[in-house]
Amino acid sequence: MKFEVSKNIKVQTLSSSPPQKTPEGFLLIDQDDAWSWGKFGFGLFFLLIWLGVSLPILIVALREIANATGPADWVGLLIPLLFTGLGLVGLLWFLRGLLMVYRIAPGELILSQWPLRMGETYQVRYRRQLRGGKRTTQAGQVAAKLVGYEWVRYRQGTDTRTDTSTFCEQSLPSGEVFAGSSKASLDFQFQIPLQGPPSFEASDNQIRWEIQVTLTLPKLVKDTSKFRLWVDPEVIQ
């Protein structure tokens, strides 16, 4: 028998990091919560270039208005003002992300079993540690949900676009984070629906399952961690 693969199809497993087997269970970490030299380095470089070009142009435009003997050309100020404004918003967003990475460690999810099956119930522990010995000053909240969705990628002319369609969204138990806590944690259980579908991963078509956990700590952080699950084509009877 000859085995032939078309169009660079990945083997049907999770392309993102598989879980680590630990004594506690199968550990998933949301890498998007973590520090990344690539992500932050590129972001800072891009913002410096953006502001490095737009700010001097804005300063020149403001000087021309200040030195104008006749009616001021306010229209000429609009574009540099817009670009500088966008750059400053980007900088604030960048600093917010940096502050969050500094204050709190990435979210972790520990599953009782891996991979998952349709119709089976799983015990889960979520936790997220504050860094540097910090503690919460006010009560906060942890809320989780199970989401299943289709993801596709397609080309429209020269553009590459993606689209998603959610087929399952289940609210899961939420919990409180008490004031004075050094970490947020939540134990809960969930079930993959009997009708599934199982996970599927090809280059441009995927069926994804995720646990999404939103952590709200007033004056500290509001962030959602996403943990990708893998559901085998097996159904519990």
Add this chain to the structure above:
Amino acid sequence: MIDVTLLQSEVTVGETLSGRMTWTASSQKQPKEIKISMGWRTEGRGEVDRQTVEEIRLGEDRFSANGAVYSDFNFPIPRSGPVSYDGSLIRIIWEVRIVVDMPGFFSRDDKETYGFRVLPQPILSDRSRSDGY
């Protein structure tokens, strides 16, 4: 003319799809090769992904004087799937595909596809799987 008989219209992952392919000549020409393959493809909003999972090639030594060819096939479905799926943006379709490669630059190859469904495997609840904590 191509004809395929599948013993199952639905098969579970890990099981085997069985069937018989029959080809009868509609002209004097004998094919160079007949390819029987099984695989899946996607349909829908996204770019097409496809994979050929199993394949049989029948050479000229299999063709009889009266121009008829038949071949039984048994294709195992991978335990990893995927299963057939019909969603909003994606459909996953399994099919057996027959291609009869006719000789000559201007000759058209004969092609037919036959769809079937792949289902997830039912498992009895396994209480021996230990909890991590």
